[in-house]
Amino acid sequence: MAIQRVTQNMLSQxxxxxxxxxxxxMSRLQEQLSTGRVLNRPSDSPTDTTSAMRIRSTLADVRQxxxxxxxxxxxxxxIDAALTSANDQVLRARDLALQGANEGVAGPTAREALAAExxxxxxxxxxxxxxxxxxxxxxxGVTAGAKAYDATGTFVGTPGAVNRTVNVGSTIRVDVExxxxxxxxxxxxxxxxxxLSVALRAGNQAGISASITALNADRDQITTTQTxxxxxxxxxxxxxxxxQDEDLRLSSSLSEVENADLPKVIVDLQLQQTAxxxxxxxxxxxxQPSLLDFLR
Amino acid sequence: MSTFASLNTALSALRYxxxxxxxxxxxxxxxxxxxxARRRVNAESVGGPxxxxxxxxxxxxxxxxxxxxxxxxxxxxxxxxxRREHGNQAYLDVRQSALxxxxxxxxxxxxxxxxxxxxxxxxxxxxxxxxxxxxAARAQVLGRAATxxxxxxxxxxxxxxxxxxxxxxxxxxxxxxNTVAADLAATNKSIAIANLNGTDAGVLLDKRDQLxxxxxxxxxxxxxxxxxxxxxVSVNGVPLVAGSQAGILSVASGxxxxxxxxxxxxxxxxxxGAGTTALPSGMTGEIGGVTxxxxxxxxxxxxxxxxxxxxxxxxxxxxxxxxxxxAGNPGGVFFSYxxxxxxxxxxxxxxxxxxxxxxxxxxxxxxxxNATALAGLAGFESSYQRLVNGFxxxxxxxxxxxxxxxxxxxxxxxxxxxxxxxxxxxxxVSMLASQHAYEAAARVMTTLDSVLDTLINRTGLTR
Numbered sequence: 001m002a003i004q005r006v007t008q009n010m011l012s013q014x015x016x017x018x019x020x021x022x023x024x025x026m027s028r029l030q031e032q033l034s035t036g037r038v039l040n041r042p043s044d045s046p047t048d049t050t051s052a053m054r055i056r057s058t059l060a061d062v063r064q065x066x067x068x069x070x071x072x073x074x075x076x077x078x079i080d081a082a083l084t085s086a087n088d089q090v091l092r093a094r095d096l097a098l099q100g101a102n103e104g105v106a107g108p109t110a111r112e113a114l115a116a117e118x119x120x121x122x123x124x125x126x127x128x129x130x131x132x133x134x135x136x137x138x139x140x141g142v143t144a145g146a147k148a149y150d151a152t153g154t155f156v157g158t159p160g161a162v163n164r165t166v167n168v169g170s171t172i173r174v175d176v177e178x179x180x181x182x183x184x185x186x187x188x189x190x191x192x193x194x195x196l197s198v199a200l201r202a203g204n205q206a207g208i209s210a211s212i213t214a215l216n217a218d219r220d221q222i223t224t225t226q227t228x229x230x231x232x233x234x235x236x237x238x239x240x241x242x243x244q245d246e247d248l249r250l251s252s253s254l255s256e257v258e259n260a261d262l263p264k265v266i267v268d269l270q271l272q273q274t275a276x277x278x279x280x281x282x283x284x285x286x287x288q289p290s291l292l293d294f295l296r
Numbered sequence: 297m298s299t300f301a302s303l304n305t306a307l308s309a310l311r312y313x314x315x316x317x318x319x320x321x322x323x324x325x326x327x328x329x330x331x332x333a334r335r336r337v338n339a340e341s342v343g344g345p346x347x348x349x350x351x352x353x354x355x356x357x358x359x360x361x362x363x364x365x366x367x368x369x370x371x372x373x374x375x376x377x378x379r380r381e382h383g384n385q386a387y388l389d390v391r392q393s394a395l396x397x398x399x400x401x402x403x404x405x406x407x408x409x410x411x412x413x414x415x416x417x418x419x420x421x422x423x424x425x426x427x428x429x430x431x432a433a434r435a436q437v438l439g440r441a442a443t444x445x446x447x448x449x450x451x452x453x454x455x456x457x458x459x460x461x462x463x464x465x466x467x468x469x470x471x472x473x474n475t476v477a478a479d480l481a482a483t484n485k486s487i488a489i490a491n492l493n494g495t496d497a498g499v500l501l502d503k504r505d506q507l508x509x510x511x512x513x514x515x516x517x518x519x520x521x522x523x524x525x526x527x528x529v530s531v532n533g534v535p536l537v538a539g540s541q542a543g544i545l546s547v548a549s550g551x552x553x554x555x556x557x558x559x560x561x562x563x564x565x566x567x568x569g570a571g572t573t574a575l576p577s578g579m580t581g582e583i584g585g586v587t588x589x590x591x592x593x594x595x596x597x598x599x600x601x602x603x604x605x606x607x608x609x610x611x612x613x614x615x616x617x618x619x620x621x622x623a624g625n626p627g628g629v630f631f632s633y634x635x636x637x638x639x640x641x642x643x644x645x646x647x648x649x650x651x652x653x654x655x656x657x658x659x660x661x662x663x664x665x666n667a668t669a670l671a672g673l674a675g676f677e678s679s680y681q682r683l684v685n686g687f688x689x690x691x692x693x694x695x696x697x698x699x700x701x702x703x704x705x706x707x708x709x710x711x712x713x714x715x716x717x718x719x720x721x722x723x724x725v726s727m728l729a730s731q732h733a734y735e736a737a738a739r740v741m742t743t744l745d746s747v748l749d750t751l752i753n754r755t756g757l758t759r
Binding site: 004005006007008009010013014017039041042043044045046047049050052053054056057060061063064067068071134135136141142143144158160162163164165168169171258290291292295 | 422710
């Protein structure tokens, strides 16, 4: 632009324009500093806004997946503990059966005592099978009731899987149906313990040894179930770890997109301040003199 | 040649320089007046007659100086350019300020916007899936759903409010256009009369230029000069001011007199003596900017929001209907909305926590398959992200355009100021020059006086 004629108005308007410009830039930087964010509205960068919204949404999901997995871990730990206890109890019952099978040692009174203990073990097993997590029986499937087995050892739960979503489209079953761990009703560990107790009282050697075989099979069943629960628990723990890692990674990506780079903003602000002061000084110098100062 | 001719010459110089000082002081007085174009006095020397009279001969050597004209220092081409750029600037400024207001109401990206509400809604379904027997988890789903519906409704209402405000603004602007047009017509008349009388029309011309500029800012109107000195103004090719006659701009459709929308696109018409002419679309200026906001930008965002709300409600309802509530009954309608205004009427239809269909099997067990499926719905979320992205892009583009236009407009203004602005230094210089010329002319008179004194009183005296 060739300037031929410069008037006082032009000078003052230019000064005002550049002062306003400088102040505008300072206020943007000040906003970034005080909010700590470079993205304060969608138009600051539409693309980054979309990224930020996606990351925020994924972050919420990942945190929820972590919570789901933690909850699942609670279930599986409870099941693991219950199965360990059940295993011990079956082992004890089998030992008692072996004692009862030893004819030379066990008289009727002794067998009666053994049978009484087996009854106790059976009651304990039912309690174990009714273990609950946060008020829900862990072996009861999706039952709304508080028990998986009634006092007679009959399965009263509702078959159905309790799943926890630990990633997009990935669920882990966190319950074990009672019939899988303890055998179907009629052929369950409780029935076998019952049979053992009856056989002990009656001194029925064939019955006792049949019970021993059955209890051995039950123990295998419980151990197998426990192994499977263990492998599921491993998955859940990995999911928890993955969710924590992902949380960290996404948070840092989010901060990269949304948050202000403080040293850079502070340096920019310093530069703007210098520029602003310079334009103030220039304004002060340019506005003051006029021909009037030099006329008598 | 008369003895006294030089006295008259000196007198003309005194007169001329007084006028020059008047003009300079007028310029200095108006140094900060908006729309004032500096005046410049043009001198011309007075010589002999162009055509000698019969039996006579001019023997003088010039008869002094006279004021030839007092010019307004303006460039009509620059003025036309300035009107056009100001019209564009006003168009973009209006859009920018309105869109920034709407954008501030969106609140993305953040912890309190619609996107955050959607994420929390999903989280609530997950929590319910973990805990299907808990009434608290069910109530939380309902609470978060209500929050999400509120967030969408608030955005829809923000758009509505903005549109309502802008409709009122159009009415105010149209009223202003009519006032300014009437003023311009009156000024045109005064200018014509002043030109006939031969009086100085400078002040009227300043006023005329300012009124025409304001009309351009309001409507993007273009002005053409008339032979009698006035301006004819037309908006989009339809005459608004013709000489001393001003037409009336009115809203033909789209806005009811009470400021509400009548559902039709916004159109305008100008009524003058010849009848009513509809304006073609595509105005610039403030009215054009607001009209585009009301017909394109705001409805586009509102319908995008409606689509998001509808998608959300339809997806959730469809999945919810596949499940069974706590009592084992099939899931009912989860979100209700009015198809004419989905975002503005979105509400949670379920009131009892037990009616949330978390289970995917009938029978009232604690199955949570449907809650997990509902937690996995995500289509509406990416629709919303697209919507916000599109809007952000539009706002960013308007901001950039407005900033570019600002540079252009201020450059044109600077060019005008360069020509028309008053420079105090310059006025001081011309004032000093006039002062010196005045003093010199007075000295000429003194000298002539002394010459005449010698001639009259001393002729013949030898002592």
